[in-house]
Amino acid sequence: MCRSSSTTNPATKPSWRRRARRDWCSSRATSPWAACGRASTTRCRWRAWRRWSTSCASSSGPPPEPHAATKAEHCAKRPLCAAICNLLPNPIPTMTSQSDETSQNKDAALAAELAPLRTQIDAIDSQLLTLLSDRAKVAQAVGEVKKRYASPAFRPDRELQVIRKVQSSNPGPLHGESIAAIWREVMSACRGLEQALRIGYLGPTGTFTEQAVIAHFGHEIQPMPCPSIDEVFRAAESGTVDCGVVPVENSTEGVVSRTLDLFLQTSLKISGEIALRVHHNLLHKTGDMSQVKVVRAHAQALAQCQHWLNTNYPHLPREAVSSNAEAARVAGEDETVAALASVQAANRYGLHVVRANVEDDPHNRTRFVVISNYETEPSGRDQTSLILSVPNEAGAVYRLLAPLAENGVSMCRFESRPARSGAWEYYFYVDVEGHQRDPQVARALEKLRHDAAYFKVLGSYPSAH
Secondary structure, three states: OOOHHHHHOOOOOOOOOOOOOOOOOOOOOOHHHHHOOOOEOOOOOOHHHHHHEOOOOOOOOOOOOOOHHHHHHHHHOOHHHHHHHHHOOOOOOOHHHHHHHHHHHHHHHHHHHHHHHHHHHHHHHHHHHHHHHHHHHHHHHHHHHHHHOOOOOOOHHHHHHHHHHHHHOOOOOOOHHHHHHHHHHHHHHHHHHHOOEEEEEEOOOOOHHHHHHHHHHOOOEEEEEEOOHHHHHHHHHHOOOOEEEEEEEEOOOEEOHHHHHHHOOOOOEEEEEEEEEOOOEEEEOOOOHHHOOEEEEEHHHHHHOHHHHHHHOOOOOEEEEOOHHHHHHHHOOOOOEEEEEOHHHHHHHOOEEEEOOOOOOOOOEEEEEEEEOOOOOOOOOEEEEEEEEOOOOOOHHHHHHHHHHHOOOOEEEEEEEEOOOOOOOEEEEEEEEOOOOOHHHHHHHHHHHHHOOEEEEEEEEEOOO
């Protein structure tokens, strides 16, 4: 408080004794102190002091500095005031005015430095737009040639070759995955100029299969969600869709049995694969889990989150449904249902994410395959999928795999499924590296064709790894 002259100098001490009124300074600052023109650094409510107080709540800023001549003249007559004026530092400008001035200077400097860089970006964007338009025109010409020769509009082998080529010549700083995503969208947009691909997938909207579709084909497609994996196969076989996308394997729970079983019954070929990192989230309509009576999800999702559910919600029953997105759709209508699904499903159906990433394995991945009626050309880095069967006798499996080793063909997947035709008989789903037209792969397949009791090539396609 301002006590220097008013409390220590009897000559300057105020003469009134009545109780201080509200908004009056309790220290009764004297006229000589106030007249020195120095701004107070303490809170003062005395009305006469407000014009000098920087901290007074009613003051909008620092007081104006008194005229130098008036100030000197006043202090010359009052030695105590002159001594105080010499000891005190110059008034400090308020933080508000100082910060405003600093902010304005920074904004001006920022704008001046960014202006030429933004001009460069605008010029580059103009060049990019011209080049993209030129590329689209050439792509349209390619489409016309394909129509005359009845060639498929979508060539995954060719598109992957393009992506690998630009990735290999990428000088940075963009990462290879970013380059792939950009070029995939460019090619998707060019394809869409003629006719958007019709892609069937396990629906409804918001499934991980839908994410895989967009990752592989881009956004310029005609998505056609199907209620089951069986329906995806039927739509692809009938030509209702150009391609179908179905899950085939998860890194935690293994193969998707229904997909493998359907490959025995279909003439469709595998023309591509997608590897997608999968994160499950616990979703609810309001976020209040006290209302929940059941947790729903696809059987694979429930299995992939089993440990987490056992630890956090052991009392809640679990119910398997056709897809995670279907579980999310129901959860959006019923507060007694919680779902395991993606963030996209949460956004689609207006759900709260109660807990994110509840999968037991943080590196959880699902492999999807593209099914269609056509075969793909070699891309330089391919994979071939087979279905094999052998008689139930000693050494049969060894003899089955021997041609692969003899021809230097690497096997990257081997799964068995029980055959429904007889007891204790199995089908083997095998993936090998290379395209079926590669010489060493072709020799191995020819030998397998003669040795196996059942032999079927599901297709050769560009590898996602």
